[in-house]
Amino acid sequence: xxxxxxxxxxxxxxxxxxxTLLIPLLGASLLxxxxxxxxxxxxxxxxxxxxxxxxxxPAALQPAWRKLFQEGRRNEVLNLMEIGAxxxxxxxxxxxxxxxxxxxxxxxxxxxxxxxxxxxRSLWYEEGEKEFKGEPYERSMVYYYRGxxxxxxxxxxxxxxxxxxxxxxxxxxxxxxxxxxxxxxxxLAGWAARLDGNERLANEHFEEYRxxxxxxxxxTDSDNxxxxxxxxxxxxxxxxxxxxxxxxxxxxxxxTENRARISxxxxxxxxxxxxxxxxxxxxxGGRAVDRIIEGKVQFxxxxxxxxxxxxxxxxxxxxxxxxxxxxxxxxxxxxxxTAIGVAAQGMSARTKTRADTRYWTSLPxxxxxxxxxxxxxxxxxxxxxxxxxxxxxxxxxxxxxxxxDKNGNGVIFASAR
Numbered sequence: 001x002x003x004x005x006x007x008x009x010x011x012x013x014x015x016x017x018x019x020t021l022l023i024p025l026l027g028a029s030l031l032x033x034x035x036x037x038x039x040x041x042x043x044x045x046x047x048x049x050x051x052x053x054x055x056x057x058p059a060a061l062q063p064a065w066r067k068l069f070q071e072g073r074r075n076e077v078l079n080l081m082e083i084g085a086x087x088x089x090x091x092x093x094x095x096x097x098x099x100x101x102x103x104x105x106x107x108x109x110x111x112x113x114x115x116x117x118x119x120x121r122s123l124w125y126e127e128g129e130k131e132f133k134g135e136p137y138e139r140s141m142v143y144y145y146r147g148x149x150x151x152x153x154x155x156x157x158x159x160x161x162x163x164x165x166x167x168x169x170x171x172x173x174x175x176x177x178x179x180x181x182x183x184x185x186x187x188l189a190g191w192a193a194r195l196d197g198n199e200r201l202a203n204e205h206f207e208e209y210r211x212x213x214x215x216x217x218x219x220t221d222s223d224n225x226x227x228x229x230x231x232x233x234x235x236x237x238x239x240x241x242x243x244x245x246x247x248x249x250x251x252x253x254x255x256t257e258n259r260a261r262i263s264x265x266x267x268x269x270x271x272x273x274x275x276x277x278x279x280x281x282x283x284x285g286g287r288a289v290d291r292i293i294e295g296k297v298q299f300x301x302x303x304x305x306x307x308x309x310x311x312x313x314x315x316x317x318x319x320x321x322x323x324x325x326x327x328x329x330x331x332x333x334x335x336x337x338t339a340i341g342v343a344a345q346g347m348s349a350r351t352k353t354r355a356d357t358r359y360w361t362s363l364p365x366x367x368x369x370x371x372x373x374x375x376x377x378x379x380x381x382x383x384x385x386x387x388x389x390x391x392x393x394x395x396x397x398x399x400x401x402x403x404x405d406k407n408g409n410g411v412i413f414a415s416a417r
Contacts, residue, residue, distance in 0.1 A: 043070045043071065044069070044070050044071075044072060045070075046066065046069055046070065050069045053065070054066050054069070058090065058092065060086055060090055061083055061086055061087060061090075061092070061095070064079050064082040064083045064086065065079075065083060067079050067082075068080065068083065073131055074131050074132065075131075075132050075358065076106065076131065076132075077103050077106045077107065077131065077132050077133055077134065078132040078134070078358055078360065080099045080100070080102050080103040080106070081100075081103050081134070081138065081141075081142060081360045081362075082360065082361065082362050083095065083099045084096050084099040084100035084103060084142070084145060084146075085141075085145055085360070085362045085363070086362055087099065088100075088145050088148070088149065089362075089413075089415045091401055093149055093152065096145065096149060097146075097149055100142055100145055100146045100149070101146070103142050104142060104143070104146060106131075106133065107133055107134065107139050107142065107169070110133055111133065111139060111169060111172050130356075132356075132358050134360065135237075135281065135359075136169055136170050136171070136172055136280075136284070137170065137182075137235070137277060137280040137281045138281075138359070138360045138363070139166075139169035139170075139172070140166040140167070140169045140170045140182050140185065140280070141166075141277070141360070141363055142166070142169075143162050143163060143165050143166030143169060143185070144163070144166055144184070144185060144188070144367075146162050147159045147160075147162035147163040147166065147185075147188060147192070148188075148228065148411060148413070150162055150192075151188075151191075151192060151195070151226065151405075151409075151411050152403040152405065152411050153405065154405030154406055154407055154409065156192045156193075156195040156196035157192075157196055159188075159192040159195075160189050160192035160193050160196065160201075163185045163186075163188045163189040163192060164185075164189055166182065166185045167180045167182055167185050167186065167189075168180070170182040170185070170280070171285070178284040178285035178287070179285035179286070180285065181212060181280075181283075181285055181286050182275065182280060183209055183212035183213050183216070183274060183275060184274040184275035184367050184369060186205050186208050186209040186212065187205070187206070187209045187213075187216070187274060187369060188226075189205045190202045190203075190204075190205030190206040190209060190219075191219060191226055191371070193205060194219070195407075195409050206218050206219075213272075213274060216272055216274060216369075217272055217370065217371075219371040220371070220373075222373045223371040223372055223373050224372075224373055224374065224408060224409045224410060225371060225372050225373070225374045225378075225404075225409070225410035225411070225412060226369075226370075226371055226410070226411050226412070227262055227267075227269075227271060227369065227370040227371060227372060227400075227412045228367065228368070228369060228411070228412070228413050228414075229260035229262070229271050229367075229368040229383050229385075229400075229413070229414045229415070229416075230364035230366070230367060230368070230414070230415040230416060230417070231255070231257045231258055231259070231260055231364060231365060231366045231368065231385060231416045231417075232252055232255045232257065232258065232277075232364050232365020232366055232416070232417070233252030233253065233254055233255050233361075233363075233364070233365055233417060234252050234277070234359065234360060234361050234362065234363035234364070234365070235249055235250070235251060235252055235277060235278040235281035235282065235359070235363070235365070236249070236250045236251070236252060236253075236359065237249060237355070237356075237357045237358070237359045238250055238355075238357060239354055239355040239357050240291060240355070241291070241293075243354065244354045244355055245293060245294070245354055245355060246291045246292070246293050246355055247291060247292040247293075247355035247356065247357065248290075248291050248292075249278070249281045249282040249289065251278045251365065252278065252365050255365065255393075255416070255417070256387055256393045256394070257385035257386060257387060257393035257394070257395075257416050258273070258365070258366060258387060258388060259271075259273070259368075259385065259386045259387065259388060259390070260368040260383050260384070260385055260386075260414070260416075261383065261384045261386065262370065262381060262382070262383050262384075262400065262412070262414075263381075263382055263384070264378070264380040264381035264382055264400075265374070265375075265378045265379065265380045265381070266372060266373070266374050266375070266378065267372055267374070267381055269370055269372070271368035271369060271370040271383075272368060272369050272370060273366050273367075273368050274367055274368065274369040275366065275367040276365070276366055277363055277364060277365055277366065277367065278365055284297060284299070287299050287300075288300040292355070362417075364415065364416075364417065374410055376404045376408045376410070378402060378404075378410070379402065381399070381400040381402055381412050381414075382397050382398065382399055382400065383397065383398055383400050383414035384396065384397040385397075385398070385416045395416055398414055398415075398416070399414075400412045400413060400414035401413045401414070
């Protein structure tokens with residue numbers, strides 16, 4: 001039987017190995033809450049060894065490590081996500097690798113395309129409350145961060161496979177499968193394929209990406225450095241309606257920046273806002289979600305205004321391709337993702353739980369992408385964060401992290417948060 005993640009895990013878990021894991025999902029700690037209110041979960045005290053381990057971690061990671069040990073299996077994936085993303089953004093790639101790999105192993109025990117995972121889903125949904133595995137957009141973002149690390153490591157094949165697995169997670173919803181529209185992952189898969197020497201696959205991915213983002217820049221053949229910047233704060237999940245049984249999404253708050261411009265050695269470009277993470281949270285395949293009740297998605301009656309926020313990020317239309325998905329399908333010619341049916345399993349009729357409002361708080365609001373041709377000894381890169389009018393917003397200008405692999409290919413990353 002699999003046990004909860006411990007800091008003794010070392011090294012990256014091979015991508016294929018993760019897919020073979022099936023972590024038990026049912027246990028005495030996963031009890032259904034009745035209609036009178038949400039179940040209160042005990043917080044375990046830390047023993048001296050775990051207290052010492054938490055104290056040894058960087059300050060930015062200590063709260064999530066403490067919660068990982070205290071909250072146990074029910075929130076294990078959520079806390080691994082928080083640790084992995086924060087570790088990546090602070091440059092602790094070793095911690096990011098192993099925590100994200102463990103999160104992926106947990107996710108793929110339920111959300112994989114195989115018989116074992118389908119059986120796990122059928123059992124899992126019989127519980128009124130469940131271990132956190134994330135909404136589709138959250139699971140996709142786990143693969144986004146892990147794929148970036150594979151790129152940094154120069155492992156282009158696993159990077160591409162990871163980005164494609166992120167697309168698969170975008171297609172999965174609890175009660176059915178929807179078409180995917182996570183355009184930035186298509187772009188990143190194309191980038192990885194090009195670095196891996198497969199120009200045919202790269203061109204296919206970039207062609208698909210342009211169907212989502214008609215005015216999105218495509219890397220030139222000579223570009224060797226991927227540029228990624230993140231702005232804003234995570235989408236929020238809120239309980240709504242009588243009894244707080246309905247789940248709704250709201251955009252993150254506490255930020256004003258929505259543009260990113262990079263400058264430095266050989267760099268001077270405004271990065272393209274390729275992905276609105278809130279849009280991904282609040283839609284399924286381009287269709288706007290009104291609310292989710294007991295795992296069942298209710299869609300808004302009209303979707304004509306879907307993507308208004310995305311289009312506000314650019315002077316041109318970023319979302320034209322998504323409009324094709326609003327009717328339930330992808331634009332013609334998409335080869336990357338095919339529909340995969342997921343058997344619907346309702347919650348037990350004998351239980352009624354309040355909306356599950358747990359969410360990954362360290363995610364951004366928007367992903368910005370670019371590319372350039374740089375020397376492997378490039379050391380100076382700064383990203384300035386602004387609003388649409390070009391006025392600098394907090395945090396102003398920040399130095400970006402620069403990575404070059406053994407082949408001379410680079411990744412530049414910056415986050416406003």
